[in-house]
Amino acid sequence: xxxxxxxxxxxxxxxxxxxxxxxxxxxxxxxxxxxxxxxxxxxxxxxxxxxxxxxxxxxxxxxxxxxxxxxxxxxxxxxxxxxxxxxxxxxxxxxxxxxxxxxxxxxxxxxxxxxxxxxxxxxxxxxxxxxxxxxxxxxx
Amino acid sequence: xxxxxxxxxxxxxxxxxxxxxxxxxxxxxxxxxxxxxxxxxxxxxxxxxxxxxxxxxxxxxxxxxxxxxxxxxxxxxxxxxxxxxxxxxxxxxxxxxxxxxxxxxxxxxxxxxxxxxxxxxxxxxxxxxxxxxxxxxxxxxxxxxxxxxxxxxxxxxxxxxxxxxxxxxxxxxxxxxxxxxxxxxxxxxxxxxxxxxxxxxxxxxxxxxxxxxxxxxxxxxxxxxxxxxxxxxxxxxxxxxxxxxxxxxxxxxxxxxxxxxxxxxxxxxxxxxxxxxxxxxxxxxxxxxxxxxxxxxxxxxxxxxxxxxxxxxxxxxxxxxxxxxxxxxxxxxxxxxxxxxxxxxxxxxxxxxxxxxxxxxxxxxxxxxxxxxxxxxxxxxxxxxxxxxxxxxxxxxxxxxxxxxxxxxxxxxxxxxxxxxxxxxxxxxxxxxxxxxxxxxxxxxxxxxxxxxxxxxxxxxxxxxxxxxxxxxxxxxxxxxxxxxxxxxxxxxxxxxxxxxxxxxxxxxxxxxxxxxxxxxxxxxxxxxxxxxxxxxxxxxxxxxxxxxxxxxxxxxxxxxxxxxxxxxxxxxxxxxxxxxxxxxxxxxxxxxxxxxxxxxxxxxxxxxxxxxxxxxxxxxxxxxxxxxxxxxxxxxxxxxxxxxxxxxxxxxxxxxxxxxxxxxxxxxxxx
Ligand SMILES: Cc1cc2nc3c(=O)[nH]c(=O)nc-3n(C[C@H](O)[C@H](O)[C@H](O)COP(=O)(O)OP(=O)(O)OC[C@H]3O[C@@H](n4cnc5c(N)ncnc54)[C@H](O)[C@@H]3O)c2cc1C
Ligand code: SF4
Ligand code: SF4
Ligand code: FES
Numbered sequence: 001x002x003x004x005x006x007x008x009x010x011x012x013x014x015x016x017x018x019x020x021x022x023x024x025x026x027x028x029x030x031x032x033x034x035x036x037x038x039x040x041x042x043x044x045x046x047x048x049x050x051x052x053x054x055x056x057x058x059x060x061x062x063x064x065x066x067x068x069x070x071x072x073x074x075x076x077x078x079x080x081x082x083x084x085x086x087x088x089x090x091x092x093x094x095x096x097x098x099x100x101x102x103x104x105x106x107x108x109x110x111x112x113x114x115x116x117x118x119x120x121x122x123x124x125x126x127x128x129x130x131x132x133x134x135x136x137x138x139x140x
Numbered sequence: 141x142x143x144x145x146x147x148x149x150x151x152x153x154x155x156x157x158x159x160x161x162x163x164x165x166x167x168x169x170x171x172x173x174x175x176x177x178x179x180x181x182x183x184x185x186x187x188x189x190x191x192x193x194x195x196x197x198x199x200x201x202x203x204x205x206x207x208x209x210x211x212x213x214x215x216x217x218x219x220x221x222x223x224x225x226x227x228x229x230x231x232x233x234x235x236x237x238x239x240x241x242x243x244x245x246x247x248x249x250x251x252x253x254x255x256x257x258x259x260x261x262x263x264x265x266x267x268x269x270x271x272x273x274x275x276x277x278x279x280x281x282x283x284x285x286x287x288x289x290x291x292x293x294x295x296x297x298x299x300x301x302x303x304x305x306x307x308x309x310x311x312x313x314x315x316x317x318x319x320x321x322x323x324x325x326x327x328x329x330x331x332x333x334x335x336x337x338x339x340x341x342x343x344x345x346x347x348x349x350x351x352x353x354x355x356x357x358x359x360x361x362x363x364x365x366x367x368x369x370x371x372x373x374x375x376x377x378x379x380x381x382x383x384x385x386x387x388x389x390x391x392x393x394x395x396x397x398x399x400x401x402x403x404x405x406x407x408x409x410x411x412x413x414x415x416x417x418x419x420x421x422x423x424x425x426x427x428x429x430x431x432x433x434x435x436x437x438x439x440x441x442x443x444x445x446x447x448x449x450x451x452x453x454x455x456x457x458x459x460x461x462x463x464x465x466x467x468x469x470x471x472x473x474x475x476x477x478x479x480x481x482x483x484x485x486x487x488x489x490x491x492x493x494x495x496x497x498x499x500x501x502x503x504x505x506x507x508x509x510x511x512x513x514x515x516x517x518x519x520x521x522x523x524x525x526x527x528x529x530x531x532x533x534x535x536x537x538x539x540x541x542x543x544x545x546x547x548x549x550x551x552x553x554x555x556x557x558x559x560x561x562x563x564x565x566x567x568x569x570x571x572x573x574x575x576x577x578x579x580x581x582x583x584x585x586x587x588x589x590x591x592x593x594x595x596x597x598x599x600x601x602x603x604x605x606x607x608x609x610x611x612x613x614x615x616x617x618x619x620x621x622x623x624x625x626x627x628x629x630x631x632x633x634x635x636x637x638x639x640x641x642x643x644x645x646x647x648x649x650x651x652x653x654x655x656x657x658x659x660x661x662x663x664x665x666x667x668x669x670x671x672x673x674x675x676x677x678x679x680x681x682x683x684x685x686x687x688x689x690x691x692x693x694x695x696x697x698x699x700x701x702x703x704x705x706x707x708x709x710x711x712x713x714x715x716x717x718x719x720x721x722x723x724x725x726x727x728x729x730x731x732x733x734x735x736x737x738x739x740x741x742x743x744x745x746x747x748x749x750x751x752x753x754x755x756x757x758x759x760x761x762x763x764x765x766x767x768x769x770x771x772x773x774x775x776x777x778x779x780x781x782x783x784x785x786x787x788x789x790x791x792x793x794x795x796x797x798x799x800x801x802x803x804x805x806x807x808x809x810x811x812x
Contacts, residue, residue: 031249058803078752
């Protein structure tokens with residue numbers, strides 16, 4: 001049990017929707033796997049592609065960016081601009097030989113605590129299926 | 141604190157009683173924190189947010205000459221302001237504080253048999269927070285002046301009360317109403333539970349107060365077009381829909397002395413176009429030039445340009461008053477306000493889509509709002525309750541309570557309780573007994589929710605008056621084609637047997653939903669929706685009037701179903717909250733602005749179009765083209781900073797080095 005591989009997943013989430021949704025999941029005591037660590041930003045628009053690439057280079061097994069639903073961004077369209085960038089991440093990952101399912105962008109609103117729990121489960125399951133990031137091996 | 145000194149970070153773990161300490165090892169995390177780079181002191185306390193808890197921070201800053209503070213406790217969305225204050229009291233810049241959310245995002249979501257995992261996660265969270273705290277910088281919040289004016293959108297009883305309170309507190313208040321009159325749903329009601337006050341009698345004086353309050357600028361037939369700015373300085377563009385009729389003031393302004401609409405109604409008499417009146421739920425006619433009802437405020441006629449045939453008969457009869465302008469166009473005006481309250485109320489759901497109850501299929505099935513108009517003395521029948529198919533007085537009336545409420549079957553149905561249907565159905569039963577002695581009333585219910593002051597007593601009263609309560613969901617309603625009577629099929633769940641009750645008329649206590657257009661409006665103000673579609677309050681318990689947009693507040697049913705007393709109470713709360721920044725005269729904005737690092741800026745201009753607020757421009761500086769930020773416009777989303785290919789945009793408090801350090805801290809298991 002102690003030796004079982006525990007994936008390291010980074011989440012970068014916006015203050016207004018997904019962070020609030022994650023807080024709500026807590027308030028409702030929705031249980032999910034302890035595999036994800038979150039960094040709070042004001043809006044997903046803040047997410048620089050380099051943050052995600054950096055996370056993978058440092059050995060992330062998976063990365064999640066989560067924000068407001070389209071039309072609900074606290075700053076009108078930050079999530080839209082972010083989503084465009086996030087498409088690029090997927091192809092970049094493929095180019096460097098990483099499975100692009102290791103990266104994901106989701107939209108969880110401040111009232112979707114249960115959905116946050118589901119996203120946590122989903123992301124964890126996907127990453128577990130894919131196994132440890134090959135980058136870690138490479139770096140050794 | 142001098143910039144070149146090594147960071148000295150204090151870490152404080154909160155037990156939150158057993159909320160945190162019951163799910164992970166505080167002791168282990170504190171010991172671990174002590175081993176982290178830059179950490180000078182790590183401590184713990186039962187409740188960090190309490191006075192002694194905060195004092196620990198204050199003392200440690202002074203004793204250990206800290207440069208940054210980390211508290212691992214609940215969500216920063218709850219207590220970041222508290223601990224920033226404590227940090228400031230200790231003599232540090234309040235922005236040298238970082239929070240690790242080990243409650244909402246750890247101890248509460250990894251509760252059973254997850255002790256080790258939760259403890260590990262808390263260590264990671266603390267390590268990441270310390271990494272950020274070591275790189276935090278002093279920031280100075282910007283104070284901006286607050287415009288001494290407020291706006292209330294929606295003039296139902298909630299919006300009216302909020303406007304009256306704000307105006308009476310000396311604040312210039314714009315009251316915006318989409319329809320031609322203020323009053324909202326309450327003016328459609330006959331009586332109000334449980335006191336049975338006549339609704340118009342208690343509402344009309346309030347409408348008059350609103351109309352003549354010197355601080356209220358009432359703008360009916362007007363909608364919000366665009367919202368710009370931020371707390372203290374909202375620039376709101378309004379669309380004054382073409383009403384086709386001038387008020388006396390507008391006429392005077394146009395040099396028509398003594399002119400303008402005086403509400404005589406001569407125009408309406410001659411108008412040849414007949415349309416259903418939405419105020420009477422379509423059960424009475426109105427003309428193309430109309431008022432909703434006799435007590436409208438303001439008493440100014442309105443032309444419905446969609447149905448007007450431009451025959452000019454009204455213009456002629458209006459004569460020298462020259463009130464009617466059939467060429468009138470929508471007008472746009474922009475007003476500046478410091479704060480705003482949304483109070484847009486509700487609609488009934490499209491209950492015809494619940495086919496089983498026969499609304500719009502059978503003549504004698506009506507909605508509860510139609511009932512209100514039918515029983516009202518000023519309604520289409522003069523208060524004589526008659527059934528639509530043949531105008532006969534019904535001698536047996538059925539009620540379907542929770543019609544589409546507390547219903548998880550999807551479609552138009554709503555999972556929530558609409559909160560006032562039980563009570564108004566009881567009220568209706570009483571009104572029927574009062575008007576039609578001997579009439580039978582059958583209420584099909586799931587539960588009777590009579591939770592308010594004097595509500596349960598009212599329920600007993602109606603039971604004693606003879607109403608029949610049948611506990612069960614109505615499965616099906618069929619019409620007798622001959623008599624147009626209705627058969628209600630249900631199960632009496634208390635007796636455990638099927639029932640078939642024949643009535644002359646059936647009333648559906650339909651579920652409610654947010655007012656049409658409320659979604660578009662809330663997005664303009666940056667307000668979120670709850671899962672059930674109503675507008676989302678900042679905190680369900682501690683901030684039920686606020687929203688996540690600073691300076692924007694909620695009142696009445698737009699935030700969730702409530703009856704009139706609750707609507708008025710919330711409106712007074714919202715008005716009080718909205719008046720605070722205005723009375724303070726200044727608000728502090730979080731200083732999360734973008735900054736251009738000019739040495740790195742290539743002047744490519746790629747960021748300019750990314751900014752949703754047009755806060756960025758290019759300029760010439762020392763012979764180079766560089767970007768500049770207009771701080772007053774920047775809201776700190778970081779969309780520009782997340783993109784700049786040269787890393788030339790510094791997002792204060794969310795800088796790239798800070799975020800990179802958090803990422804490193806997670807994966808490297810500590811800082812390099
Ligand atoms: C059949 C029935 C009977 C009831 N009986 C009782 C009773 O006896 N006692 C009781 O306490 N409660 C009763 N209620 C509940 C009561 O109607 C509500 O509590 C009350 O009307 C809520 O007021 P409000 O101001 O929040 O919303 P509303 O009354 O709905 O007012 C909202 C206003 O905002 C305007 N508006 C909407 N959108 C916009 C926009 N985008 N721009 C500008 N303006 C806009 C609307 O035109 C409207 O004037 C009853 C409800 C129903 C349906
Ligand atoms: S001009 Fe329009 S509003 Fe006036 S009377 Fe004719 S149809 Fe009615
Ligand atoms: S952070 Fe950048 S994009 Fe966002 S509002 Fe400020 S200047 Fe505009
Ligand atoms: S604020 Fe949530 S994505 Fe922009």
